[in-house]
Amino acid sequence: MTSASFALLGAGAALPARVRGNDEPLFEPLRRAAAEGGGEVALFYGNRERRVLGPDESLASLTAKAGAAALQVAGLKASDVDRLYGYVSVSEFITPNALYAVHQELGLGQGALVVPVQADFVNFLMGVVLAWEALRAGSIRYALVAVGAAWTRNMDYTQGHAIGIGDGAGAAVVGASEPGGGLTLVDWAADTFSDEYGAMTMGARPESGLGYPTYGLAPTGGIKAFLSSGMNGPPRLVERLLAKHGVSRDDVTLISHQATRKLMDHWAQAIRPREYVDTFEDFGNMVHASIPVTLARFHHRLRTKYLVMVGLGIGAHQMAVLVRV
Incomplete structure (x- = not known):
C-alpha cells in the first residue's frame, strides 16, 4: 500500500465573505440551553466565528474556486486534470451531485471523469486515497480532489451541534512527484x-x-x-x-x-x-x-x-x- 512517488502537489481553499459570530440572534436558544447546562449543547463549543453562504450564492462556484486555487499552487491547468474526485453537500439535487457543476465551472475537459464521493465527513480523505490508487494503477496523471460544504442551510438551530457549523470549500491536486516534491x-x-x-x-x-x-x-x-x-x-x-x-x-x-x-x-x-x-x-x-x-x-x-x-x-x-x- 505504500508509495513514495505520488504526492499532494498543491492545496487551495475558498470561503464565503459573510461572517456569523456567536452573538447572532439565531443562536439565542442555544445560549439559553448552555446557561442551563448539560445536554447535547454541552458537547459542542470552541469556535468564535464561522462563514456562511448567502441564499443566492453557489456552493459549486465556491468549490470551483478552491479547485482553481489548488491547481494554481500546483502549477497546473484545468486541461491537465484527468479525474475530479470530491463532493458538494448539500447538493442542489439529490442526484446528480453538484460536483458536475464544479467540473463545468473549472472548465475541465470532457474526458475528465467526475467521481462523487459520498462519504461524509471523510469525502476529501477518501477522494485522495481513490486518486492515489488510480495513479498507482497508471490510469491517470493528475487528479483534483475538491469538496464543498454549506450545512448552515441544513441545521436545526435548536440542537447543540448547530452552534459550530460553517460553510467552506477546499481542494488538493494529487499527482506524481519528484523526490522532495510536494507532500x-x-x-x-x-x-x-x-x-x-x-x-x-x-x-x-x-x-x-x-x-x-x-x-x-x-x-x-x-x-x-x-x-x-x-x-x-x-x-x-x-x-x-x-x-x-x-x-x-x-x-x-x-x-x-x-x-x-x-x-x-x-x-x-x-x-x-x-x-x-x-x-x-x-x-x-x-x-x-x-x-x-x-x-x-x-x-x-x-x-x-x-x-x-x-x-x-x-x-x-x-x-x-x-x-x-
Whole structure:
C-alpha cells in the first residue's frame, strides 16, 4: 500500500465573505440551553466565528474556486486534470451531485471523469486515497480532489451541534512527484463502525417542522457514538498507522475533523502530536471541508517530518492518511 512517488502537489481553499459570530440572534436558544447546562449543547463549543453562504450564492462556484486555487499552487491547468474526485453537500439535487457543476465551472475537459464521493465527513480523505490508487494503477496523471460544504442551510438551530457549523470549500491536486516534491503520500488506514448506522443522519425531519433535509443526532445512538468511537476511534487509528511505519509522534503534525473542542482536545491528549493545526476558531465546523481548508492554510508552514490527516464519518467510518513532508 505504500508509495513514495505520488504526492499532494498543491492545496487551495475558498470561503464565503459573510461572517456569523456567536452573538447572532439565531443562536439565542442555544445560549439559553448552555446557561442551563448539560445536554447535547454541552458537547459542542470552541469556535468564535464561522462563514456562511448567502441564499443566492453557489456552493459549486465556491468549490470551483478552491479547485482553481489548488491547481494554481500546483502549477497546473484545468486541461491537465484527468479525474475530479470530491463532493458538494448539500447538493442542489439529490442526484446528480453538484460536483458536475464544479467540473463545468473549472472548465475541465470532457474526458475528465467526475467521481462523487459520498462519504461524509471523510469525502476529501477518501477522494485522495481513490486518486492515489488510480495513479498507482497508471490510469491517470493528475487528479483534483475538491469538496464543498454549506450545512448552515441544513441545521436545526435548536440542537447543540448547530452552534459550530460553517460553510467552506477546499481542494488538493494529487499527482506524481519528484523526490522532495510536494507532500508525499505514504499510507492510509480506515475503520468501519456499521453498527452505528443511523446514529447521525441528514434527512427529512417533519416532526421538527423542518421542510428541508436537516442534519441531526439520534436521541440515544448519536450521543453514544460521539462519546465512544468518536472520541476514541481516531487516536487508535492514528496510533496503528504510525506504528506500522515506525513514525514517532514527535515527528507529526496533525490535521483532524473539527466538530468541537471537546473532541479535538481529547484527540490532542491521546495522540500527542508535535503540532496540531486547525481553523476551527475562525471558520467553525465545515464538516468535510475542514481538513482541506486547514491543509491549504498550513501546507507551506509544516515543520515536522510527517503530516497525519484524520477524519470521521457518519457511516460510521473513520480514515487517516499519512504524508511525508
